Amino acid sequence: MAKKRKKEDTVQMTLDASDGKNDKMQSKLTDLPGVGEKTVESLIQAGFDSPEKIAKSSANTLAKKVDGVGRATAGKIIAAAKKMTEPVKKKPTKKKATKKEVKRSRSKKKPERSEKAGKSDAPMTKLPGVGKKTRDSLIAAGYDSVEKISRSKAAKIAKDVEGVGKATAERIVEAAKNLTKPPKKKSKSEKKRKPKETLPKTASAEIAMTELPGVGKKTRQSLIAAGYDSVEKISRSKPSTIAKKVDGVGKKTAEDIVKASKSLTKPPKKKPMPKKKTKSEEPEPKAGSAEIAMTELPSVGKKTRDSLIAAGYDSVEKISQSNPAKIAKDVDGVGKKTAEDIVKAAKTLVPREEESLAIPMKELPGVGPKTKDALVDAGFSSVVQISESKPGEIAKAVDGVGRATAKKIVAAAQELVKSGQESVEEPKLTMRPVRPMKKVPERERAKPVKKKSGLPVPDTVVDLEKEMKKNWAEAQKKIDEREVQKTMKVSALTANETEDRLVREVQMVLNEIVTTGRPAFEIPSRSSDNIVWDEVRDLLLLGMKKISRPYHSLGSVVDATRTARLMEIVFQLLQANLHATKREVFYSDVNLFRDQKYSDRIIEDVASMLQTTRDSIHIVASARGSAMGRVLIRDGGDLIDLTKMGTGGWAITPFLDQVDIIESDAEFIIMSEKDAAVMRLAEAKYWNRQPCIVLTGKGSGDIATRAFLKRLVRELEIPAFALVDSDPYGHYIYSVFLRGSKRLSYESPFIATPELKLLGVLSRDLDEYNIPKAVRIPMEQTDMKRVKDMLKEDFVQSNKEWVEDLRLMLKLKEKAEIQAFASHSFEFLTDEYLPTKLETGDWI
Known part of the structure; x- marks a missing residue:
């Protein structure tokens, strides 16, 4: 009994001691961010009973072992634990140094300090594309210092850290290596040659960014966090995109920043290099050639040029690829008619420029003319720029591009850039040329002979006939004076005229195959929003809207194939001067059309595409x-x-x-x-x-x-x-x-x-x-x-x-x-x- 009591007393004493110890630990652990009483208990149960143990752990291990703690929270807890335990590490017990140790410390002390300053003191937010969120993600994945990042592989970082692609990881690692490198000693000759130009690029970029209007320390950090880590990058970006991505920057401020950055990145006209110009240096004046070309455009003076540049239209080539309506909307002081003249003139100027263009965007998977325009509008104007961007950024900024598609586009862009295809020229013809249909005179039929029957005719009917002819004359007058709504012109054609239009349409599609690799049929939209009631002609007519039916889209490739097959059938009928019923057309390729409702719809599409009647394409319905x-x-x-x-x-x-x-x-x-x-x-x-x-x-x-x-x-x-x-x-x-x-x-x-x-x-x-x-x-x-x-x-x-x-x-x-x-x-x-x-x- 005595032994049993003694044993119980010993257990009780140890429990009391552990309770006191636990209270101390809990007080320390609750100082960590996101750690309450429940989390403390979970940490102690998982074996993390002190900040020291937590500091030595990794975010993955902590998140895995401790219930209710995610990866991001684990990263924050570890970072705070390391800070908490730093003072203990920095004050080791001092021992008396021997003479040899003193000599060694004197010889090695200074370089070590400079290295440490470069390695540990450099903030992670100085790295390109690393904002607060990315920094937290890096820390959570175990990359908690610039030094550690510099020693890591880009592929592993891209794999471990969410939201960081391979290209971004490579840039981060390269910049980390530059930051952690000890400064090289310069020879006297180097000092004499380049007294000022040997400053690191990052420092000069920071100085330049603070020179931009409305950019202080906070705005600079926000710009860097959003991926705008240099003045040069800002100068190539669209103000609307910057305003959308950067917190605290409005559209007007973004326009001022972009304008100022463009003026800062212009090559200085004064201070010419004393060296003779070599062949490699000759293309430098191209930065100003765009400006000269822009002033060659009709109605474009200095003010209009500046307005165009401010709105993102910073080159003649870009203007030539833009929609006049969009330019008129974006640029102050430019109307729709002026915009049309500017775009037309730009298109004639573009072929004369001999600049080597970027890699064609058509090489990227899932990028057609519409997606290309959307990418350019969002500020991703080249394949190189896309290769340096995050899929998440592209998916967020570009309409119609999801995250999965964005990943494929970025990966393909990176492969193209690596393969060294920078000098490949993009086809000049990226859009289908607008070719108006050949005007066909109304078919003149022999006028029927009118005779008198001698039978009685009610006066009301005679009066109605007169009124009808009068209304026709008035309506024709309004049509001649163009006082009617703009609708699609449809003509009744002969077999030869229909065949001519059909062949022209096929030639245009073949031209697109050769020039852009993305053929499409342009078909008038027959949806309810494109059907108008013309009060003058007193008819329901088709408006001017058109839809594209491309071959390269999974959603429309079947319809595009059916359209091509039907055009082949129509061509055969016209050549043989035969007619076919809708049912016969369906059975001519029943496996392709599947159901007559699909072939009937394609028949109407082809007739409207050729701007003619169904009779003219020799396909009829049973009467x-x-x-x-x-x-x-x-x-x-x-x-x-x-x-x-x-x-x-x-x-x-x-x-x-x-x-x-x-x-x-x-x-x-x-x-x-x-x-x-x-x-x-x-x-x-x-x-x-x-x-x-x-x-x-x-x-x-x-x-x-x-x-x-x-x-x-x-x-x-x-x-x-x-x-x-x-x-x-x-x-x-x-x-x-x-x-x-x-x-x-x-x-x-x-x-x-x-x-x-x-x-x-x-x-x-x-x-x-x-x-x-x-x-x-x-x-x-x-x-x-x-x-x-x-x-x-x-x-x-x-x-x-x-x-x-x-x-x-x-x-x-x-x-x-x-x-x-x-x-x-x-x-x-x-x-x-x-x-x-x-x-x-x-x-x-």
């Missing part, structure tokens, strides 16, 4: 419309009288380029949505009562039916009337015949008929003609939504009568078909409704 009445036509050499086509009528051919209108005595046209209504008119031979032509699209109306209606109106110069159901879909069909569809807006001048009037069935007709409630159909929510959507359209809002009729439809919440008139009698449509509507002029 389903029919026509009959008082007109004589020639179809493929055969004369056809549409009054003698029975009750079925003439099937409208999709090959309308082979159809000519010969003669007619019709005074108006009736376009019916329903085939059933046309059958009623055909049985009654309505064209023998009133001189007219009747046609139907049997629904929404295919392109051939719409195009034939357009030709009848324009060539015969007679009005047309639409007969559709009194429902939202009927009004939509009318709008398609009237204005054209958004999808085929580029073909609107050839398939839309803005002269078309809505004769019926109107919403107000339901009550006026006593349509029974029994044959009226209640409207659904989808119907209501379609009407509301139509009321938002500009061309609907411009027609007040149409708006009123649609609003009445919403109010009644009822719809009815053309066949509803059969509730009165089967002849009501031909005997009562149509004659009354035409004589009273009751249309929209």
Whole structure:
């Protein structure tokens, strides 16, 4: 028992002693940054029970063993622990030195001090590209002094330290070596030759940076931390990029700094070298050649030149590659027209310069014309500059470039620079030249012969014809005076003209393959934001925006291949003078197109790219419309009288380029949505009562039916009337015949008929003609939504009568078909409704 008590007392004493010791340790450890009570316990449990032990450890080991401590925090703790333990290390117990030791210390003491001053005292932030964050990352990875960095391999630093690339690591190591080198003793001859120029480059750069306006110690440190570690580098950078990357520096200050740095880095004109100029020294005046060339540009004086340089356009070459609209936006006092003249003149001057250009950016993976422009705009204007940059910086500054792509670009740039390709010339032609389409005169068709039928014609129809011709004359006058919106010009072409445009387009793509290595098809955008309603021509037309479909992009290579294949098919059809349906085109290469919706879209792309109609590229859709009445036509050499086509009528051919209108005595046209209504008119031979032509699209109306209606109106110069159901879909069909569809807006001048009037069935007709409630159909929510959507359209809002009729439809919440008139009698449509509507002029 006594022994047991004695043992317990001993344990208790040791525990009390350890508690006191732990309290002392805890008080010391809590002085370290980011170390609280919980972290102290974790440190002691992991075996780091004193600042000395922590100081000897590495950040990786500490972060691995201690719970709740990350790599960055570990680096900070170790750095603080080293500082805490330094006084203890600096005061070793002094021993009496022997005579020999005294002599040795006298001979070695001074050099050792100078070396230590260079090695340990030099701050890490003096190294290029090392700011506060990078310094902390270096310390966290175990590179806690300039001396240690100078003895390390660049590849290992790049691997260990986050955010530091191989090129940056090489620069850091080289600069560290320079800082830790002991100064060499100079010979008397060297001192005489170069009394001032032997100053280290870093010192001269620092002095120059403080000479810049608004740059003090803090701003200088911020600039260095952001990678702008020399005046020369600042002079080559864009003010907007500096303002974005450097804390506390605004755009105006950045402009002043860049301007001042450019003036500081100019080679001095006075103090010429006494030596004779050698061949290697002759290219020096090139720094000023850009200025001389800039003043040669039209409207560019000294002030404009300075404004251009301040905005980042510091050479004629850079101006030649820039967008005039962007120059007008960036440079004060330069308008869009002046900018266009400057860029045009710059492009003519650039080929005369014989400077060796940088490595072509097209050599870098994933860098096309757009990415190249984005890199240049962000301040990465050469492959050498990219090779010296961090992927993170590029990814942050350049739109559309991610971190992974940036890493590939930087790695490829470094390889190119190392392989010594500095003198390789970049192709002069980097952008597709803008070549306007050859103007094609409108195809002149033989004018049809107009005759008189002798049948009665309502006065309202005669008046409408006169009004229509007057509107045409006014619209043409505005077009001639250019008072219309700028839209894409589309022409109906012959086979030879289409083939010529196709070949020219292919030649341009081949030229891009040879010159830039990045071919692309330029296709007009058919998105909703590029579709405009032209009030003068009263049509939905395609705007001037274009999209690029390159081969080198994974996102568009399939479509680009399909486009090329379709162009080949079109060329074959034109050569053989044959036509093909959309279905036939799809089956010509079903494995490539996969689905007909893709081949249909490419067909429309090619037609709009060549600025022509689908008929002109000899690809047609299956037609389903029919026509009959008082007109004589020639179809493929055969004369056809549409009054003698029975009750079925003439099937409208999709090959309308082979159809000519010969003669007619019709005074108006009736376009019916329903085939059933046309059958009623055909049985009654309505064209023998009133001189007219009747046609139907049997629904929404295919392109051939719409195009034939357009030709009848324009060539015969007679009005047309639409007969559709009194429902939202009927009004939509009318709008398609009237204005054209958004999808085929580029073909609107050839398939839309803005002269078309809505004769019926109107919403107000339901009550006026006593349509029974029994044959009226209640409207659904989808119907209501379609009407509301139509009321938002500009061309609907411009027609007040149409708006009123649609609003009445919403109010009644009822719809009815053309066949509803059969509730009165089967002849009501031909005997009562149509004659009354035409004589009273009751249309929209």
